[in-house]
Amino acid sequence: MPSYRIQYSKKGPARYVAHLDLMRVFERAARRAGLPLAFTSGFNPHPKFSFAAPLAVGVDSEAEYVDLELSDVLLPSEVAKRLSASLPAGIAIGEVHVVPENRPALMTMVDRAAYRVEGRLSGTLTDAELESAIGDFLAQPEVFVERKTKSGQQKRYDIRPGIFAMSGTVKGDIIFLEMELKSGSSGNIRVDEVLSALQEKLPLLLKAGGFAVSRTGLKFIPRESVD
Amino acid sequence: MDILDRILLEVQKPARYAGGEWNAVCKDWDGVKVRIAFAFPDVYEVGMSHLGLQILYGLVNSRPDSLMERVFAPWPDMEEKMRENKIPLFTLESRRLVRDFDLVAFTLQYEMTFSNVLNMLDLAGIPLRAGQRAGNYPLVIAGGPCAFNPEPLADFFDLFVIGEGEEVIGELLDAYQAGHRRGLAREELLLALARVPGIYVPSFYRVDYNEDGTIREVAPVRQEVPERVVKRVVRDFDRAFFPVRPVVPSMGVVHDRIMLEVLRGCTRGCRFCQAGTIYRPVREKKTETLLKQAAGLVGHTGYGEISLTSLSTGDYSRICPLVTELLGQHGRRGVNISLPSLRVDSFSVKLAEEVQKVRRSGLTFAPEAGTQRLRDIINKGITEEDLMEAVTAAFLAGWPAVKLYFMIGLPGETMEDLDGIIRLARETLARGRSAGVPPGRLRATVSASSFVPKAHTAFQWEPQSTLTELKEKQAYLAGRLRGRGLVFNWHDVAASFLEAVFARGDRRLGSALEYAFRLGCRFDGWTEFFSFERWLEAFRRAGLDPSWYAYRRYECDDVFPWDHIDTGVSKQFLALEHKRAMKGGTTADCRLGACMGCGLCPGLAVEPEFAGGNGNAIV
Numbered sequence: 001m002p003s004y005r006i007q008y009s010k011k012g013p014a015r016y017v018a019h020l021d022l023m024r025v026f027e028r029a030a031r032r033a034g035l036p037l038a039f040t041s042g043f044n045p046h047p048k049f050s051f052a053a054p055l056a057v058g059v060d061s062e063a064e065y066v067d068l069e070l071s072d073v074l075l076p077s078e079v080a081k082r083l084s085a086s087l088p089a090g091i092a093i094g095e096v097h098v099v100p101e102n103r104p105a106l107m108t109m110v111d112r113a114a115y116r117v118e119g120r121l122s123g124t125l126t127d128a129e130l131e132s133a134i135g136d137f138l139a140q141p142e143v144f145v146e147r148k149t150k151s152g153q154q155k156r157y158d159i160r161p162g163i164f165a166m167s168g169t170v171k172g173d174i175i176f177l178e179m180e181l182k183s184g185s186s187g188n189i190r191v192d193e194v195l196s197a198l199q200e201k202l203p204l205l206l207k208a209g210g211f212a213v214s215r216t217g218l219k220f221i222p223r224e225s226v227d
Numbered sequence: 228m229d230i231l232d233r234i235l236l237e238v239q240k241p242a243r244y245a246g247g248e249w250n251a252v253c254k255d256w257d258g259v260k261v262r263i264a265f266a267f268p269d270v271y272e273v274g275m276s277h278l279g280l281q282i283l284y285g286l287v288n289s290r291p292d293s294l295m296e297r298v299f300a301p302w303p304d305m306e307e308k309m310r311e312n313k314i315p316l317f318t319l320e321s322r323r324l325v326r327d328f329d330l331v332a333f334t335l336q337y338e339m340t341f342s343n344v345l346n347m348l349d350l351a352g353i354p355l356r357a358g359q360r361a362g363n364y365p366l367v368i369a370g371g372p373c374a375f376n377p378e379p380l381a382d383f384f385d386l387f388v389i390g391e392g393e394e395v396i397g398e399l400l401d402a403y404q405a406g407h408r409r410g411l412a413r414e415e416l417l418l419a420l421a422r423v424p425g426i427y428v429p430s431f432y433r434v435d436y437n438e439d440g441t442i443r444e445v446a447p448v449r450q451e452v453p454e455r456v457v458k459r460v461v462r463d464f465d466r467a468f469f470p471v472r473p474v475v476p477s478m479g480v481v482h483d484r485i486m487l488e489v490l491r492g493c494t495r496g497c498r499f500c501q502a503g504t505i506y507r508p509v510r511e512k513k514t515e516t517l518l519k520q521a522a523g524l525v526g527h528t529g530y531g532e533i534s535l536t537s538l539s540t541g542d543y544s545r546i547c548p549l550v551t552e553l554l555g556q557h558g559r560r561g562v563n564i565s566l567p568s569l570r571v572d573s574f575s576v577k578l579a580e581e582v583q584k585v586r587r588s589g590l591t592f593a594p595e596a597g598t599q600r601l602r603d604i605i606n607k608g609i610t611e612e613d614l615m616e617a618v619t620a621a622f623l624a625g626w627p628a629v630k631l632y633f634m635i636g637l638p639g640e641t642m643e644d645l646d647g648i649i650r651l652a653r654e655t656l657a658r659g660r661s662a663g664v665p666p667g668r669l670r671a672t673v674s675a676s677s678f679v680p681k682a683h684t685a686f687q688w689e690p691q692s693t694l695t696e697l698k699e700k701q702a703y704l705a706g707r708l709r710g711r712g713l714v715f716n717w718h719d720v721a722a723s724f725l726e727a728v729f730a731r732g733d734r735r736l737g738s739a740l741e742y743a744f745r746l747g748c749r750f751d752g753w754t755e756f757f758s759f760e761r762w763l764e765a766f767r768r769a770g771l772d773p774s775w776y777a778y779r780r781y782e783c784d785d786v787f788p789w790d791h792i793d794t795g796v797s798k799q800f801l802a803l804e805h806k807r808a809m810k811g812g813t814t815a816d817c818r819l820g821a822c823m824g825c826g827l828c829p830g831l832a833v834e835p836e837f838a839g840g841n842g843n844a845i846v
Contacts (some may be wrong), residue, residue, distance in 0.1 A: 012247060013245040013246050013247025013248075014247060014477070016235060016241040016242040016244075016245040017242055017245075017477045017478065018240075018242065018478065021242070021477055021478045021479060024477075024479070024483075025477050027529070027531070028249070028475060028528065028529030028530060028531075029249075029529060030529070031525075031529035031530075031531065031560065031561075032249075032526065032527065032528070032529035037561065039561055045561065047561075057236075057241060057242075058232075058235060058236040058241060086249075086529070087249075088247055088248055088249040088251075088475075088477055089246075089247035089248075089251070090247055210233050212232070
């Protein structure tokens with residue numbers, strides 16, 4: 001049955017939709033759109049959606065991906081058109097294309113995610129000072145954060161290998177940061193972990209809790225390495 | 228980033244406050260004449276499961292001259308952030324302040340939400356008491372089942388709407404606009420609104436008390452208002468407004484499915500049941516109407532489940548053809564049907580079998596009492612054979628578990644009735660074993676709630692059992708409903724006690740409620756927030772004894788605090804029902820033909836409406 005890879009953005013009120021609720025939002029949208037959904041077999045059939053990478057609640061995104069299987073062939077543009085008209089405020093469909101059969105699950109192909117962070121400074125900071133603080137931060141061989149394991153225990157975890165790039169600028173009292181972090185089923189670094197670790201290098205300069213975070217893109221493992 | 232969005236990152240489930248759901252309506256604020264905030268005094272997930280909200284929201288927003296937006300009680304974590312950052316209560320659609328609306332309309336579904344009503348007014352920056360709202364504050368109004376005894380909340384509301392909202396809401400909006408055009412001051416505006424049938428403005432009524440604290444009289448202080456406010460009943464229920472574009476939440480809510488109301492009212496006449504009185508007469512929609520509404524709802528919501536809702540859906544006269552048609556039209560698209568209220572009979576089980584392919588959870592039945600004698604007292608017209616046939620049918624059809632709902636503390640209850648509950652539960656398990664349910668999966672869950680005497684019922688004269696008695700009865704059951712396959716659930720008796728206090732309360736309770744709110748009472752329906760100690764302190768400060776209200780046995784000719792609210796069912800009929808109950812006599816359902824003389828149809832000039840046909844023919 002045909003599969004479609006759907007790119008969408010998630011902003012405005014939709015950025016508060018939790019990852020686990022997204023499936024429900026898309027299922028209902030697809031039904032409103034009259035798309036011929038393919039269902040899993042078994043006693044409790046559900047439609048075959050597969051999301052690329054969970055997005056934290058409250059984070060905007062410009063480029064999310066979901067794979068959807070249908071029971072009939074439709075033109076990708078038709079899927080895009082129908083879904084666009086049926087999604088709640090803040091979710092907008094970008095490109096849709098057909099996924100060839102037997103491709104690995106979308107989730108296993110995600111490698112990195114790019115983020116943009118905007119926050120208000122509580123003191124003055126120059127671009128040069130910021131650059132040097134980021135430099136110091138990235139120069140650390142290890143950056144440990146506390147993570148909770150599934151059993152509820154605290155565990156130290158080195159996030160440094162998962163931070164691939166970081167840069168920033170200051171405009172007035174607003175600070176902008178860009179970063180590229182490890183994402184996907186083989187390891188995931190959260191923006192808030194990076195921000196709280198960075199605050200140690202930029203003491204008192206970032207006001208806690210006031211960051212607007214956007215995911216600007218997902219990078220996939222190059223096709224040849226999975227095929 | 229604005230402050231509200233920042234706060235939303237710091238609270239649990241921010242989607243509760245975000246709005247933007249499918250079918251949410253954002254109208255131009257300046258393009259309408261009347262703006263209503265619909266206020267639900269519980270959390271979003273509960274409020275969005277309420278069909279009445281969807282009906283009124285759709286109805287008001289379908290009028291070009293009006294808009295309605297929604298607001299729910301913020302969860303305590305959100306309340307804390309809002310107070311800390313001085314963010315007043317706002318609506319989801321436009322994030323406008325609730326106090327900027329013309330009307331703030333609460334629905335009163337449950338007594339234990341009353342503290343949330345006060346908290347929401349306070350968060351909105353609206354003075355709690357109607358008498359302190361001179362000038363530009365919104366009119367604070369309420370409807371819903373608890374408005375049928377509005378007295379405990381009389382000081383806090385400008386007006387109450389008694390009965391069904393579909394017609395009176397339009398009349399209210401018209402009268403409000405007319406009053407506004409004429410430049411009426413607040414009191415004159417209320418007087419104009421009080422002339423709309425079904426509208427009760429408590430400040431126009433004076434309450435006189437006897438020396439023993441009982442009510443002598445509730446009488447109008449203005450000659451323009453009616454002595455008794457008669458409930459509103461939708462004339463042509465089949466053609467009444469029903470929303471086919473309800474708001475579809477993006478987060479999980481309690482009832483996360485299409486709610487298709489198939490009929491309204493129930494005339495089975497259970498004597499403890501307030502809904503049976505206030506929603507009379509029985510009116511069924513035509514099957515064609517329901518099919519049309521279902522098709523619209525499936526297309527406009529995308530839900531994968533249609534729940535056929537009512538007080539007793541199995542009573543719908545054309546239930547089988549309806550279910551068959553719905554499955555035929557929508558089943559292939561992965562849309563299921565569910566029946567939330569099953570009668571205790573094998574027919575209902577066959578029906579459930581028809582619609583439910585997955586049998587993971589159990590079927591629920593409500594025998595309410597453990598012996599035939601007590602079931603006759605409460606007029607629950609089912610027998611032990613009915614129940615045993617029903618559970619056997621459920622087990623044979625593949626359900627491994629059943630839930631049985633009972634009430635404890637009913638008038639006339641003895642230890643034999645408690646033993647009856649235990650016996651029925653054990654007999655249910657025995658039926659399961661004979662039906663071949665694997666012992667590891669077989670389960671009978673018994674839930675026992677505590678009887679709460681409610682206004683406008685045959686038991687309104689009866690006292691509630693004391694807290695001690697109820698606790699002892701729970702312990703008695705808990706000690707005996709043990710063993711493989713048995714599960715016993717019960718409710719906090721303190722919450723039931725307070726429910727009883729307010730259900731039969733009078734105006735004086737307003738001060739206790741206000742103290743309770745000031746002491747921090749919130750979300751009293753949620754065990755994690757409910758504090759009986761705080762409530763008792765509130766009553767002490769108000770100088771009121773809550774047990775006087777809960778444990779009071781009224782005399783037959785006593786005046787009730789709610790006697791000026793007219794449900795159409797006569798007090799004489801209820802008194803007769805009370806008398807019959809005490810003798811163990813039963814009363815038939817008027818659906819079967821003979822009029823039982825409740826007084827409703829002649830009094831309100833209405834009639835039951837049926838869809839016709841014999842629904843009990845199995846498909």
